[in-house]
Amino acid sequence: MAAINAIEVSHLTKQFGQKTVVDDVSFKVQPGEVFGLLGPNGAGKTTTLRMMTTLLKADAGQVTIFGHDTIKEGRLARSMFGLTGQYASVDEDISARENLMIFARLNGLSRSDAKQRTAELLNEFSLVNSADKALKNFSGGMRRRLDLAVSLITRPTLIFLDEPTTGLDPRTRTQMWDTIRQLVKQGSTIILTTQYLDEADQLADHLAIIDHGKLVKMGTPAELKQQIGGSKLTFKVCQTTQITAAVQLLTPQVGQIQQTDSALSMRLNQVNQLNTILTMLNQAKIKITQLVVQEPSLDDVFMDLTVGKN
Structure with missing residues (x-):
């Protein structure tokens, strides 16, 4: 018997007025993985997540x-996940302990169980020393940890994190x-969901890149970087x-060259191209400095798939 996916999203679509903000998006998430929804501001990430968590009704899918x-x-599906938003929906004027107790009771725990679970979460999220301070005295990082604790x-078994580290140091x-x-x-x-490419690279097992409401690419971070091809x-x-003169000399060899002030950047399809480029520049008596060779990054993937594509 095949394992049940943690999530299956099929042909999800949402319009606001005449604008389609999520356009026929489909993907599957396996149990036990970190699945990243990546995209620029306004791409449709949060709208997709809100439909997945029943906070917003889909038009189709x-x-x-x-x-x-x-x-x-709906009730059964909602019982299986926790949701952490960009901002904690907690009471500013009471303590972390009191907030956790309230949410624990709202989730049906008895007073003794709520007290025990609150103590566990305060310890797990390093909030014990600040447990009885009012939230208005919390730093952004402490607030975010509390928000995550509330959702747990x-x-x-399933946790939705909507840009959990936005604004953190x-x-x-x-x-x-x-x-x-x-x-x-x-x-x-x-x-x-995240805008931070390093975060997606560090944490995600699989990524779905969304732009203008459409799913433009899926894969592991390594697969996506490999598709870009070559070192930079x-x-x-x-x-x-x-x-x-340098641009004119090298364009036939490497194709497109990007220029920023006196810096030139190009993609190498083969390692031996570097020796050829250096030889050509040397023979033309063009001196260079600050030479760097980088492997493809998620930044490159992101720029290639989303920037300027309407």
Whole structure:
């Protein structure tokens, strides 16, 4: 018997007025993985996530969570996941402990169970020392950790994280990444929307790149980077008067060349192209500096698939 997917999204579509913001999107998420929804602002990531979590009704299409239709079996489907948004829907004037107790009781836990679960989550998310402070005194990172803790009260097997590290400092982002990895180790499935390419590269097992409401590419981070092909060569031309000559000399060899001030960037399809390029520049007496060779990154994938494509 085939394993049931954690999520199946089939032909999901949503319009606001005349604008189609999610356009016939389909994908599957396997249990126990981190699945990233990646795309620029306004691409349709959050709208897709809101339909998956029943916060927004789709105009067409279907979502199932562990085999349960989110429309026909909404209550059961909702019981299987936790949702963490960009901003915590908690009370600013009371403490983290009190917020967790309230949400635990709202989720049906008895007073004693709510107290125990609150203590566990405060410890798990390093909030014990600040547990009885009012939330208005919390830093952004502490707020985000509390928001995640609230979504985990019922120990859901599926967790939706909508841009969980937006606005956090680098150290707190790294702590949040460690928390997400720990949740996966414990058996959770994570759906992550993010604008941060390094975050997607660090955390996601599979990625779906959405642009203008359409699913433009899917795959593992490694597969997507491989499709871009080749390393990226960047260097600066020492004399600005020689930039045009360098571009004209190398274009037949490498194809498209990007110029930023005196820096030239190009894609290498083969490693031995580097030696050829350096020889050609040397023979033409064009001096260069700050030469860097980089493997393809998710930034390259993202730019290739989304920028300027309408």
